[in-house]
Amino acid sequence: MTYFIHYLTEFNPSRPTLVCLHGFTGTSATFDCLNKARLSHNIIAIDLIGHGDTSVFVHPYRYTTASQLSDLDWIISVLNLEKIDLLGYSMGGRLALSYAIKHSTKINQLILESSSPGLSGYDERKKRRASDNHLACLLIDYGIENFVDFWGNIPLFETQKKLPVLTQETIRNERLSQSPYGLAMSLRYFGTGIQPPLWDKLSLLNGVPVALLVGEYDKKFVSLANQMAEKISRSRVITFSKSGHCIHLEKPNEFAETIRDILISEGP
Numbered sequence: 001m002t003y004f005i006h007y008l009t010e011f012n013p014s015r016p017t018l019v020c021l022h023g024f025t026g027t028s029a030t031f032d033c034l035n036k037a038r039l040s041h042n043i044i045a046i047d048l049i050g051h052g053d054t055s056v057f058v059h060p061y062r063y064t065t066a067s068q069l070s071d072l073d074w075i076i077s078v079l080n081l082e083k084i085d086l087l088g089y090s091m092g093g094r095l096a097l098s099y100a101i102k103h104s105t106k107i108n109q110l111i112l113e114s115s116s117p118g119l120s121g122y123d124e125r126k127k128r129r130a131s132d133n134h135l136a137c138l139l140i141d142y143g144i145e146n147f148v149d150f151w152g153n154i155p156l157f158e159t160q161k162k163l164p165v166l167t168q169e170t171i172r173n174e175r176l177s178q179s180p181y182g183l184a185m186s187l188r189y190f191g192t193g194i195q196p197p198l199w200d201k202l203s204l205l206n207g208v209p210v211a212l213l214v215g216e217y218d219k220k221f222v223s224l225a226n227q228m229a230e231k232i233s234r235s236r237v238i239t240f241s242k243s244g245h246c247i248h249l250e251k252p253n254e255f256a257e258t259i260r261d262i263l264i265s266e267g268p
């Protein structure tokens with residue numbers, strides 16, 4: 001099992017470190033916009049299992065939440081990072097939140113972009129698991145191009161159709177670069193329906209500052225962020241105007257500036 005780590009900045013051990021976790025079908029390169037922020041942090045982004053240049057063809061158990069949490073903790077330990085700032089987007093946000101709850105003493109602050117704590121209802125999780133298993137079958141049976149055509153047209157990404165053509169091509173090419181097997185295993189073993197829900201564990205963040213970033217047009221996740229904020233003692237919701245789900249691609253400059261401001265305002 002090998003993980004690809006993308007260093008967005010030159011690493012200086014005397015500086016604090018921001019670790020970034022991408023979303024489903026993405027890679028660590030999706031956070032390149034943060035280079036514009038002139039952060040006083042080291043910035044590291046990780047290709048999550050089944051994505052990018054990280055291992056794909058490993059035992060399905062390695063895709064589970066428990067295994068990915070163990071791997072992330074191992075990476076942070078190997079890099080000798082005693083305490084980090086952690087940013088997660090969508091799927092990566094679910095992993096970041098799970099890690100922060102389990103290892104709150106290792107987190108300076110948590111930044112969640114368009115993220116959720118999972119589904120609290122059994123029937124809702126069962127329905128989502130069935131949907132994700134169906135998508136996994138589409139990937140295996142019909143290949144990555146058909147899946148990317150489908151995935152790019154789901155309502156969650158409707159606002160991305162207004163992005164510049166070059167940006168849309170970059171997003172599509174990143175999705176096409178993925179392995180059908182890796183994405184299928186990610187859906188089956190790390191989908192929202194199978195991941196343990198975290199709603200009742202949000203209080204275990206133990207005072208970790210949490211910034212919840214959402215796009216104005218992403219109504220479902222705006223609602224989720226507001227519900228999460230009610231349960232997290234040190235949290236704030238930051239809404240980006242005229243943006244959908246993927247803020248760092250739809251509003252890259254504002255996103256980078258906001259990350260810089262968050263890190264400065266809640267710095268170690």
